Amino acid sequence: MIHITQTTIDNQAVLESVQDTRAGAVVLFLGTTRSITGDRETDSLDYDCYESMAIRKLEQLEANARTKWDVLDIQIVHRLGHLLPGEASVAIAVSSAHRGNAFECGQWLIDTLKEEVPIWKKENWSDGTHEWVHPGMEDS
């Protein structure tokens, strides 16, 4: 299942959502807000989203992952809006009978999510400046 939410991600609920009596392994990935990047300090982040397309791409992501790996269940939750340092913006949980599939599938999901799902992050730096983050576009 996939979810887009404006509120705090409930890690335990994400873990429980992929429980399966046939599962020997669960891998949970959390993408968390760094307060320090290099020598700059982050006060907060704002996440924006093209929601109809993001949901479509997340659903494709889950479906593709299930064809690539023999996994039991997948849960992807992406948070939007205003986040403070330490808070999770994304949680991905994968359950499988054997752990190799859960690790590989989880890593592929977050790698691909970060290329294909239209969600954007604005850094609100502690010096009062704001900056949309666009990988590969740092010079613009």
Next chain:
Amino acid sequence: MIHITQTTIDNQAVLESVQDTRAGAVVLFLGTTRSITGDRETDSLDYDCYESMAIRKLEQLEANARTKWDVLDIQIVHRLGHLLPGEASVAIAVSSAHRGNAFECGQWLIDTLKEEVPIWKKENWSDGTHEWVHPGMEDS
């Protein structure tokens, strides 16, 4: 940090224990009790341990992982005693600035733990038989 416990593993506490303001990624691995393995059903599991050596090997495992990957924190919790299907026997959490390290380190930790840490599992099958599990020794 490493812990050996006789009680339920608190996933949220494990996740919180590796939180770091410099972390952009947290990977949590849970090893869970399957109720079905092939066509056999498990009623419960019992974990036994050579505790002084297990603690030593777990500490070495954490120290080695920290030399191999640039990670911020590592938490390994292994449960012993009597477990029911669905319960986690082991939790490994790794936080890092970037996600690749957290995934690789987490997978190496569980792979190596399963070879080097003297903890053993006894399957209590639903047909009333019991069997110590020793990989590579199925014919004995």
Next chain:
Amino acid sequence: MTLQIKLFAVAMQKAGSAVLEVECPLPATVDDVRQAVLATCPALAEVLPHCRFALNDEFAQDNAPVDADSVVAIIPPVSGGAS
């Protein structure tokens, strides 16, 4: 034909709006729309080469046809997921 183009993140910031209206004769391709966007909103010149276009919630190639019903969006490089 007037197209309503959705903008996000840095593209929205540069254009000063979440929607950009551009005039573009149909039939047209994504590349035709890209040129029309540049002509209408020069403030996007710097960022547009880094952006993909989406038609109806799916990434579209430059030669994909745009019609009167197409939902068109400009998709800057994404940065969701992990920090």
Next chain:
Amino acid sequence: MTLQIKLFAVAMQKAGSAVLEVECPLPATVDDVRQAVLATCPALAEVLPHCRFALNDEFAQDNAPVDADSVVAIIPPVSGGAS
């Protein structure tokens, strides 16, 4: 010299005890102790070839020296961690 050898899991099950006492003249190596274990407890013959020995909480090679203070344990293939 009487050595007290710790047994776990299937080794404990086969021997029917968590500790096995074996007589072994010192100086001895791990391999000497392994032979003494087999002589003392034939029930371990099937599983012992699959087991490692530990001395003082660390895996030991067959040629490692065993002395009177050594804590000796037989370590069957481990199965902790994930199910």
